[in-house]
Amino acid sequence: MRTTKAHSITGWIAAMGATLLATVFSASSVSAQLPAEDAKDWKLREEVGNIRVYTVDQTDSSFKAFKAEALLDTPIENLMAVMINPESCLEWVHNCIESYAFGEGNFHDRYAYSVNNMPWPVTDRDYVLRIQTRGNRASGEVIMDLNAIPNQRREFDGRIRVDRSDTFYRFIPRGDQTKMIWIQHTDPNGSLPGWLVNSLLVDIPVRSLQALEKVAQKPHYQGFELVYDDAGQLISVRHSTE
Template identity: 65%
Template sequence: MQNLRAPGISHRACTLLAVRWMVMVASVMLSAMALAELPDEDAEGWSLRKETDNIQVFTIDQPDSSFQAFKAEAVLDVPIENVMAVMVNPQSCVEWVHNCSESYAFGDGDFHDRYAYSVNNMPWPVTDRDYVIRIRTRGNPHDGEVVMELNAIPDERNKESDYIRVDKSDTLYRFIPEGDQTRMIWVQHTDPNGSIPGWLVNTLLVDIPVRSMKQLERVAGWERYQNHELVYDQEGRLKDVVPKTQTGDD
């Protein structure tokens, strides 16, 4: 067999390179598998469970899980810049997500790929759950759409004794500008871990996005989230959400 090793590179070096390549490929495959957990927005089987004001909530069974996924869609009466100013704040979970009691960023990360820790209050006597989440954000300057993918990575931080760590949770947010309003599509599937009956979670499932989306609309109208803009780099990638530059009168 022909030796494909380049001149001057030892067998050990080649082995290390091969191992690194396999690790990289495995990482990409695992990432794709994590995202594949969510059902497609247009998949057959979605069932309309609730429609109130401008919010629709659908659910669908998930294979190998007793917990359903949900899809919620609403038109928020606030511009996308306001909404994204909320979403990039690592502590905003407590402001708008129903039952979120603690949230903050941790570790090394940037706008496109970062990490957050949060705690979700559960009704007594159920133990509260905590989440370790990887958040990836991308935007399209042509149509203004912003997509956020949130995936549980439970082993990224040590477990807390007071909580049960959620080890499987996948979320997709899509924000689409419609003039001074924002269409939000939220798809999520979470296995809360521990001894919670699936039928109980599925019964309460629709209330989470309804309450949260209504609150997000309110929060995005707060003063501190006004007058922001989406910033793109030269390649057209969304790179930040920042306050608009304050300029004086001419």
């Protein structure tokens, strides 16, 4: 049988995950700096098809946080097949031009490096991220937290390291569809023109979610399943032929 890239990545995560985390992280402990999903101050900024984007001020930052909600026409298994591929940022995240895993990690707790392309003359930003994943069979939901850990890798010339970025993904199965909630706040460091900041807050989630829906329908992201332990906790995402 031909081994796909996503299939091989699953094997990599499984190999790294021989010892699973003993603690299941809670949403409040990991994403404490992000506004709540149901915070009353969210303001609708854009509605495109099945995607709604909201923003809210952050009291300790000059940059707003955004929340994107979408009902994606693809099952949760396909989306998680995309998410476990450390290079999938290139396929769906708007302006992502480099992405790969690094260091030791496992399915629940791993690390990635990525670069966002910025329009000239703005300097590209790079991210060093800790990615934590959890889920349970009872709800069927999967939650991911991506938090900047800037000092875990040396800085590179020609790129500005983002030292504050917090992202929360919630995937909620709806039969053959999936509701996705994406909350993010990033302080991109350095001076940025206001027009660029405002456009990124809307363009990134809208274009990214439109791309994600299409990417998750590609052949090499089909045929995956969520794997749970005896306690009903999510422990892996694997191809059904494994």
